[in-house]
Amino acid sequence: MELSDYLVVVRGGGDIGSGVAWRLRRVGFPVVVLELERPLTIRRTVAFSTAVTAGDIVIDGIEGRRVASHQEAIATAMHDTVAVLVAPEIPDMPVSVVVDARLAKRNLGTDTRQAPFVVALGPGFTAGKDCHAIVETKRGHDLGRVIWEGSAATNTGVPGTIGGASEDRVIHAEVDGELTWDAAFGDSVGREEILGQVSGSPVRSKIGGVVRGLLLPGPVVKGLKIADIDPRFDPTAIHHISDKSLSVGGGVLEAILAWLNDPEQ
Template identity: 40%
Template sequence: MMTPGNLADPPVVLIRGAGEQASGVGWALHRAGFRVVMTEIAQPLMVRWPVCFGTAILEGSWEVEGIRGMHIESPQDCPRVWQQGGIPILVDPDLKHLPQIRPDILIDAIMAKRNLGTTIASAPLTIGMGPGFCAGKDVHRVLETNRGHNLGRLINSGYAEPNTGIPEAVLGYTKERVLYAPGAGIFEAKCRIGEEVRVGDILGLIQQGEQITPVQGNLGGVVRGLLRSGTVIIMNENNDARIKVGDIDPRFKEEYCWTVSDKARTLGTSVLLGIIEWMNGGR
């Protein structure tokens, strides 16, 4: 176990996922001085990509609130990026590079609502974010990600609350805020993040062969998130998967589009607390 006595060589934290919530955690831990490395899939599905370190996979590098994520090809590149003050981002959804990274702490922040291969033996401290993990069995601790009284609570035994399937309420709006793909295909954005839209406006198109399906807004507000043009949307065999393609914020605050959300900051702070407790000899 790491102790405060060897903070001159900060612990290595591997974060699975580099989407919105994972990026809030990575941002907080990097600010706190940890050596953070994040993994993603080769073609991330990120609606709020301006505040996701996973955007570095597509852009080469990407900055979130003053911290730069840098796409790397090998774990051997991690020290170089840390020395430059950044966060290395690696395509490794299956943790094939886990033996080379040898993290002191592993955070599963994929937010898949199920466990995609993290085990309690993956690192000396493992934390699973959200549903799909059992604290004490799959991971050492589970972090509650459901909004409400228990948001950010660290669970030492058992599970997080089940997924409700209902987006968080903003000014009383829930399902109206979020846009889902009506089918598979290639997404083309028809507006930009930060743009004001009205009910019925076309935010994007999904093309599959010769068929083009519009994605229309159900609410007036600011486009807080939208898939990038060229993103490939793959549905399951029943074509009933809920693939998020857009997010409208009825508060009309464009500045919220470019900064880490309140939820992501809360989760990042909670993970930091859990790590410090562990370093001090707690569970």
């Protein structure tokens, strides 16, 4: 069995989807990441979606590069690089595995007919109906666990706790408007410090920490997640894939290898 024979499409190149793509590319799977023209990624320093606007990005030693067509995507994926393609739907490619890493908390059209093996991340899916397997994304004892029957834990709407902070580490837009930033990735900020603005309305940090997530500047709507503060004050962490992303990526790798070992399970 040559892993290079199994093309994997990962829908969503945010930090979690990138952890999945990184794990799979690291062991030899060719990987194509599908993204939006304007990605909604916050942790852009560790997301292959950044290649959409930057052209390319290297994450922990693995390069992601934007491509213009599905033909170029296949060629790029076969040469040790994660191909990043802007595509709202799965292109006509010889796909073996589809991973829905969009983390929409609901099914946006994923089903088992899209590929011989389909994996979904987090809540909103039923294994055996919408997909063949689900990987748990909720922090805790089951993070990264592969689910072959049933669903992942229900979305609570409360971010996982990091460094003692949960909801306060994530910042949402308070108004509609044009987002601009004064802060930069890796900056140390204090509580109530102004990070930027949305059409004149200041965006403030709720806790002290290191800026690890900033949405691309541009138009936003009220309630959209736009920033993330890491209270652990480690500026080097913004350049490395998180423990959560690696755990979820490991779960996807386990699911795919289990399927390859026993396609009828």
